Amino acid sequence: MPKEAMEPLEVKPASRVNIHRSLRTKLWHERYLFILLLPGLIYFLAFKIIPIFGNVIAFQDYNPFKGIWASDFIGLDNFKRIFEDSEVLRVLRNTLYISFMQIVFVFPAPIILAIMLNEVAHEKIKRIIQSIVYLPHFFSWVVIISIAMIFLEPEGLINQVLQSLGFNWVSFMSKSELFVPIVIVELIWKETGWSTIIFLAALASINHELLEAATIDGANRWKRIRHIILPSIGGTITILLIMRLGSVLDSGFEQIFLMLNPFNKEIGDVLDTFVYEKGIKQSDFSFSTAVGLFKGIVGFVLVLGANKIVKKFGHEGLF
Known part of the structure; x- marks a missing residue:
């Protein structure tokens, strides 16, 4: 061959x-x-x-x-200034407090609203309610806060109601202790409806046979929510909570910036407004960048830590 x-x-x-x-x-x-x-x-x-x-x-x-x-x-000199500057520690404390209040009150609001909407039997009424609660999301913060100011000003609707009930009028925007509650209420009003979209999608995936079987076994509405609905959307809630922890130092620059005044600045000034003040107004570019980078690193560490803790408890994490 x-x-x-x-x-x-x-x-x-x-x-x-x-x-x-x-x-x-x-x-x-x-x-x-x-x-x-x-x-x-x-x-x-x-x-x-x-x-x-x-x-x-x-x-x-x-x-x-x-x-x-x-x-x-x-x-690392700019980063050392972060821990030596008393003003930074003040705004960091304000930021953490506002973020904590947002997690406690704002984060559960769309979950509650989604469950309530899911219980509405009449489809047309349900869609009308959804359209109404979605609407504020499409307004800018300038519009939202302008509307809020109309209600909260000394001659506004809320003070008129208070005076008709025999109470004295309240200067809402000059009382620092009312700043955070106003921020929370505005945020709930603007974003709760839009945030329900994810939870409504999660609720739509629940096996309705489980709910029917629970009803036959005598479970009332609250027991169905507690033992079937909430565990079924627990994964979605966990993932969104982990993502929210990643932005724990983001308190919402535009909303807070538009509401700040000399009366509430002590408690309302947060890291975002501090970076704007230092970087734009005072031209301290390096220090403001260091503060912003520090904020991002903290958020990244919190996401990793929360994800690891969730997995240790046997739940599905973000990654």
Whole structure:
């Protein structure tokens, strides 16, 4: 037998040209999907990815005239200032307090509302209620707070009701102890309806045979909610709670900034408004960047920790 016949046939790999041509063909075939995806990609690239590289000024004594590359490197000095500055500790305390109140009162609100809507038997009435409670989400914070101010001003509706009941009028916006309750009520009013969408979707996946069997066995509405509905959406609640912990130092800049005044600034000033004050008004770019980076690191650590704790208790985590 000839030597050439005994040698195995060489299988040539696909040509790179053919691979590239196939990739171009696929991209062209799905071009409309990529065009739809393009605005979102540009947004995240411009406002989320590229700004990450700007965090390097947190480790510098940044000078806008020198630029990022020529500014002096000072290491962790800006981060040391965070723990030495009494003003930072004050706004950090305010931020944690407002975030804690949001988790306690705002986070459960859409769960309760979703369960209540799920119990409405008449579909048309249910949709009307959903449309009404969704509506505030589409208003800007400027509109929401303007409406709130109309109700809370000295001649507003709430003070008129108080005076008609024999009480003295209340200057709501000048009392620092009322600042956080007003923030919580506004947030519940604006976002609760929209947040119910996720929980209503989770409720729709519940096996209705379980609910029917529980009803036959004599379980009333409260027992069905406690023993069937809440455990069934427990995974969704856990994941959203973990995600909420990641933004525990985000108290809502726009809402709080629009409500701040000299009377409530002591308790209403939070990390976001502090960063704005230092970075924009006082041009302390490096320190404000360090505070913002510190806030992001804390949120990241909290997400990892909460996810690990949840998994230790046998629940499904975020990842």
